């Protein structure tokens with residue numbers, strides 16, 4: 445079935461940065477709570493093993509996504525990765541600064557980095573968590589094409605998908621979010637205001653997460669996108685779905701790295 449590509453509020457330029465940051469922070473809390481990216485650790489480590497670099501360039505990092513959890517879980521990521529640079533078109537500077545201060549493996553770009561136009565100086569295995577669906581097919585193709593042109597490995601990971609369980613879990617995740625936002629530090633007045641008194645952030649979350657599930661690419665759609673990438677044969681690619689006993693969430697992934 446063909447789904448219309450609806451918009452996400454988070455993608456709108458007019459969204460005040462303060463609300464955008466609260467949204468990406470909320471997403472980080474949920475991802476950590478649900479161990480949403482536990483399933484992709486083997487795929488990520490495999491790409492690092494196949495890569496000549498030990499650097500990671502995380503695109504569309506939002507509120508840092510799953511990184512704190514991934515690095516902190518005895519996942520052996522620190523054995524394969526030297527540094528992780530976090531970037532975003534609308535950088536959540538507080539979250540980026542906090543993670544960079546918490547662990548020497550992390551650094552970040554304080555200025556906007558557009559995943560569709562990455563500066564040559566930014567190198568490393570490119571990772572995109574919960575963000576590939578923000579790009580239409582032409583843009584998604586150009587993200588893969590740029591990685592191939594610059595001979596950079598790339599990993600696309602999404603727990604969002606058009607799976608019934610995801611839509612059913614959305615109200616539950618709203619409840620988790622309400623509870624988690626209350627204990628997350630620092631508890632600011634603006635978080636209390638926009639999460640509880642005037643619950644704009646949970647409402648944006650409800651809309652954006654539903655749209656994210658709807659517009660996330662299936663494995664078949666990812667294969668179609670890859671078919672349009674020139675010289676893709678110079679890469680080893682894998683598209684699949686991974687699971688972990690530590691979470692009920694499945695992950696769809698696309699990984700690619702230059703052939704040895």
Ligand SMILES: C[S@@+](CC[C@H](N)C(=O)[O-])C[C@H]1O[C@@H](n2cnc3c(N)ncnc32)[C@H](O)[C@@H]1O
Pocket residue numbers: 454455468471472475503504505506507508509510531532533534557558559560572573574575578
């Ligand atoms: C759903 S959030 C995911 C954030 C994070 N990766 C995570 O897993 O929580 C999507 C992020 O993509 C960013 N984004 C959207 N379009 C972008 C672009 N063209 N270049 C870089 N970042 C972009 C948004 O600002 C937002 O932070």
